[in-house]
Amino acid sequence: MPNNFLEKARELVRHTGDRATHHRIRTLATLLAEQHALTHREIEERLNVKEQLDRVTLYRVLEWMSKKNLVHKIAGDDRVWRFRVNTELHSHQHAHFVCTRCTKVTCLADFKIKPLPSLPIGYLFHETELTVKGLCAECI
Amino acid sequence: MPNNFLEKARELVRHTGDRATHHRIRTLATLLAEQHALTHREIEERLNVKEQLDRVTLYRVLEWMSKKNLVHKIAGDDRVWRFRVNTELHSHQHAHFVCTRCTKVTCLADFKIKPLPSLPIGYLFHETELTVKGLCAECI
DNA sequence: GTAAATTTGCAACTAAGTTGCATTTGAGTA
DNA sequence: TACTCAAATGCAACTTAGTTGCAAATTTAC
Known part of the structure; x- marks a missing residue:
């Protein structure tokens, strides 16, 4: 783990105003x-690999990061959450690629769908999530 | 349960060529x-409500229906599969609406995204799934 | 009606994620 | 630097969706 990731992480965690703990920074x-x-x-x-951290603590750290918008959670077909750092501000139309063989998840550039599929009457739109499925380069 | 749903179900199950069992038809x-x-x-x-059926059997019935393309499975943020009858042939670009308050899932008309968000080099596209999130009429 | 394969029911299991609570720690203050 | 206390952590126990193995029951073809 290069030092600059740790430095960047420390700064991001500090910036939330909450406690800058060892586990949050390392995660x-x-x-x-x-x-x-x-x-x-x-x-x-x-x-x-180097030090132990409790699995419950990690669940709570990830939950906290998600609430603080440091990361976003991606629901998968295998019922497992995946976490990815928020590089820039995500729009309300975000897209992911999922490899159907190795289940690896990659964030794609945001996109626009126009027009949106029309919703039933009385329904309110908030955001969209596009999942593109296929095979990644290593699985072809 | 009106009779015509049972009749339609029996016909659809028969049409697969596999055994037309009581549980499959009722489900x-x-x-x-x-x-x-x-x-x-x-x-x-x-x-x-009227007769008992084992939960494992139901898991297997749903799995079988999915394999036979009688229904499709939808993965949710709550780690729970949802099942919906396949009314017509679904395209490779399918869309769902999820109410973020009551978690109810509604199928939307299929759609086209052009252009697709571009994939990393060497990646192979197979299908897309669009999830539209918001509030349904009852939850507004 | 009988036989053979498929389906079902039951018990035990797996794995992701959650809860409650006692202990430890970060960071502001003296 | 030591002190304080709310916030964070570690541990054990729990919840829940879904899976597996196997003996018993059911479907369907003959």
């Missing part, structure tokens, strides 16, 4: 270093 | 009678 640094969305288990594996 | 009839996607638990509640 965020791990996510900053990743190109893809990670599951709780994958993060745990990466973090527990 | 499909229940889904045919619904406007919205249902969870395993919701289907169980509706089915167990």
